[in-house]
Amino acid sequence: MKKIILLLGVLCISVVSKAQDVKTTCNNINNLNTAILNGSIKRRDAAVQFKTLIEQLKKTGDKTQPSGWLFPLKGYKSSAIGGTNGNGYSDKGYNFLDGNKHAAHPAHDIFINDRNQDCLDDRTHQPVDVLAVDDGIVIACANEWEPVSNLRGGKFIWIYHPAQNIFTYYAHNQAIFVKPGDEVKQGQKIAVVGRTGYNAYKKRSPTHLHFSAFKLVDDLPVPYNPYLQLKKAKTL
Numbered sequence: 001m002k003k004i005i006l007l008l009g010v011l012c013i014s015v016v017s018k019a020q021d022v023k024t025t026c027n028n029i030n031n032l033n034t035a036i037l038n039g040s041i042k043r044r045d046a047a048v049q050f051k052t053l054i055e056q057l058k059k060t061g062d063k064t065q066p067s068g069w070l071f072p073l074k075g076y077k078s079s080a081i082g083g084t085n086g087n088g089y090s091d092k093g094y095n096f097l098d099g100n101k102h103a104a105h106p107a108h109d110i111f112i113n114d115r116n117q118d119c120l121d122d123r124t125h126q127p128v129d130v131l132a133v134d135d136g137i138v139i140a141c142a143n144e145w146e147p148v149s150n151l152r153g154g155k156f157i158w159i160y161h162p163a164q165n166i167f168t169y170y171a172h173n174q175a176i177f178v179k180p181g182d183e184v185k186q187g188q189k190i191a192v193v194g195r196t197g198y199n200a201y202k203k204r205s206p207t208h209l210h211f212s213a214f215k216l217v218d219d220l221p222v223p224y225n226p227y228l229q230l231k232k233a234k235t236l
């Protein structure tokens with residue numbers, strides 16, 4: 001009996017310390033991401049640190065079978081994606097290590113019905129929920145943004161999806177409800193759509209979610225076009 005209790009105790013401690021490790025790793029990635037955005041770290045140092053941290057995270061991630069995605073906006077489908085057949089996506093010249101000064105638009109803007117720009121859906125008069133497209137873990141976010149800020153993402157979230165070894169990125173939110181280290185399930189409400197971010201805040205910008213997907217190439221995030229995944233996604 002004593003042995004069983006001891007074994008259970010060891011198991012509990014290892015589960016708790018594993019969770020603690022994941023939290024620490026995610027907080028470190030978040031701090032690094034902030035430094036990259038602010039341009040306060042050299043590119044080479046940032047690359048080395050990112051690779052080390054992502055290797056730690058890969059070891060701790062639970063590999064569930066990947067399923068199809070869920071569309072990231074509740075009440076909307078792929079017809080809300082800007083451009084024609086997803087041509088709003090352009091990754092030429094983009095580099096994650098360029099931070100806030102990055103070029104291109106490696107993303108799809110998904111527009112909500114908000115003519116008066118109050119961040120409420122004109123049909124429901126409610127905020128629009130931003131949903132995690134798949135199971136994952138939050139590795140970075142910003143839950144504060146002021147209109148004087150030149151940061152373009154506003155209140156954003158990065159999620160790592162261990163099953164597919166990819167990241168998804170959700171920007172311009174009005175409010176976010178997760179923090180680094182949080183595990184999220186597919187369809188979980190992680191934010192509500194907003195107008196935060198240097199350009200998204202301006203009157204000329206219709207209210208939208210800026211959504212990106214990144215794969216890991218040599219352990220650094222490289223964007224890819226997720227248009228087909230978004231088109232095929234289930235909707236809520």
Ligand SMILES: [Zn+2]
Nearest residue numbers: 107108109210
């Ligand atoms: Zn965008």
